[in-house]
Amino acid sequence: GIPASKLLIPLSFSSMLGGMCTLLGTSTNLVLQDLAASAETPYEIGMFTMAPVGAPLMASGVLFMAIFHCLLPDNSESGKSAAAEKRNYACTFICTAAANGKKLQAIGLLSVPGASHVGTDKNVDPRALLPSVDGEPLKSVDTNDPDVLQKGYKLEFQCTADAIPRLRKFREVKIDKDDELSMLGGGRRHRRLFEVSLDHGSPLVGEPVDSIVALSYYNAVVLSHRSIGQPTRTRAGTSLATQAVYETNSPMGSADEEVGGTPRASSNHEAFGETLLKVGDTLVIESFASFLGTYSTSGHFSVVRELAHSFAPRFETKKDQIRVVVAGIVLILMVSLAAADVYNIFVTSCAASVLLVAAQCLTIEQAFAAIKGRVVLAIVATYGLGAALSSTGVADVLAAGLVTLGKATGNIGLLAILYLTTSVLSCIVSNQATVILLWPVVQQIDIEGLEISHFALALMMGASTAFATPIGYQTNLMVYGPGRYTFVDFMKIGGALTIILTALAGPLVYILTETTGTEAPSMQPTTQP
DSSP, rough: OGGGGGGEEEEEOOOOHHHHHHHGGGGHHHHHHHHHHHHSSOOOOOHHHHHTHHHHHHHHHHHHHHHHHGGGOSSTTTHHOOOOOOOOEEEEEEGGGGGOBBHHHHHHHGGGTTTTEEEOOOOOOGGGGOOGSSSSSOOOTTTTTTTOOOOOOOOEEEEEEHHHHHHHHHHTTSSSOOHHHHOOOOOGEEEEEEEEEEOOOOOTSSSSTTTTHHHHSSSSSEEEOTTTOOOOOBBBSHHHHHHHHHHHSSSOOOTTOOOEEOOOOOOOOBBBBTTTTOOEEEEEEETTHHHHHHHHSSEEEEEEEEOOTTTOOOOSSSHHHHHHHHHHHHHHHHHHHHHHTTSSHHHHHHHHHHHHTTTTTHHHOOOOOOOHHHHHHHHHHHHHHHHHHTTTTHHHHHHHHHHHHHHHHHHHHHHHHHHHHHHHHHHOOOOHHHHHHHHHTTTTTOTTTTTTTHHHHHHHHTTOOOOSSSSSSSHHHHHHTTTTTHHHHHHHHHHHHHHHEEEEEEEEHHHHOOOOOOOOOOOOOOOOO
């Protein structure tokens, strides 16, 4: 298959390029809309004001990445051994009707960071073939193709704890714990995954892994288990692939051999479901959000860690499908009402959030967790710095320098320089801070043929194209680790793309920007007699 490193940078860059086309594409556009609306000469930025310039730049960026994909690194081999050493849990997933007729590679299960597919059990339980199990019609499957999946197949993975919630996000599979999870009852939106290490005070010590104690005492279900000093095992009765891994790696010894000072369970407990839990064993469990606060200092566990983005899957029932439709309708209404100027974007987004919480598409906690306090605080603080640049005259000096450049390079050259400056600054500081700092500067520029709308569009385009460093934009940071990239990788392809878009941005902004017919006001400082 194609290495992830060949796809993740294009994925990140494409999301940034797409954000240039609408007001909601990136928070930077919303910040600049507020700045422009409150300026001495207000400039209204609508939902698609930037689309005439953003769409050609987006198409150019995508075309560049398609042609010059050779600049992308191939990191398919590096780091595999290190990652394999960290894979210390085994999980079994059952294929749903959505997987019928598909292949593992096509679904994407083979490229999940931290997870490795070790085998497939094709002995299908007849009950799994009933269409009523998950409500989806079964497709005909080519049984002669060994790589094609069928509903009921069991897929076994060796993975890190953090990879388990990633695997659960695929509609084509569900973890092999249906019966146990159903005993937790409703309230799936409040459930999370936790990684815990057993301490002496836990009633689970000495109990089998599949004991009812976890459910009755903690209201939790054990999804996977790693015994101290031993490789993990799946439940008895699944395919031999994972058992072969265990037999290959498991140290041979007597039934009375000790591991870390703790007697190992005797051989008749070796199958998962009969293995006795010991102090120091680690478990991945599913429970409710309150579990962390209740048991983190209880003495039952030496470590309690909530796994990131581990919300329980919510796409298996009819209610889940209805919520998907509701969420889509709410999104369309929010964008339509804002685009038609019926309500401003703040009102429509707040109303949409309330509707999504009311429809149980997300919880109040999830809604507030989506608000990044540090980011908001940084943006607010930068507003003060931007005002200081204007009141102290620093913006005047910088504007005078840009005017000089504009006279030397022409209006198109000035817009290209402004675009490049914004893009470079966004690679170092946040893109929101960049536009807040540069806005008072561009307000001071007075050049014939250019309006404030030209400068606003150049700022929005430049702030959305922080390609040259991994710290320039959130999506760059998201793909930096999984793609095993370096700073040089981003500088190589991101720098080249920035140069190409700079050459295009100047003429596009100058020609395609919708003007108001009013020149930017002259706000240059006057000389006192």
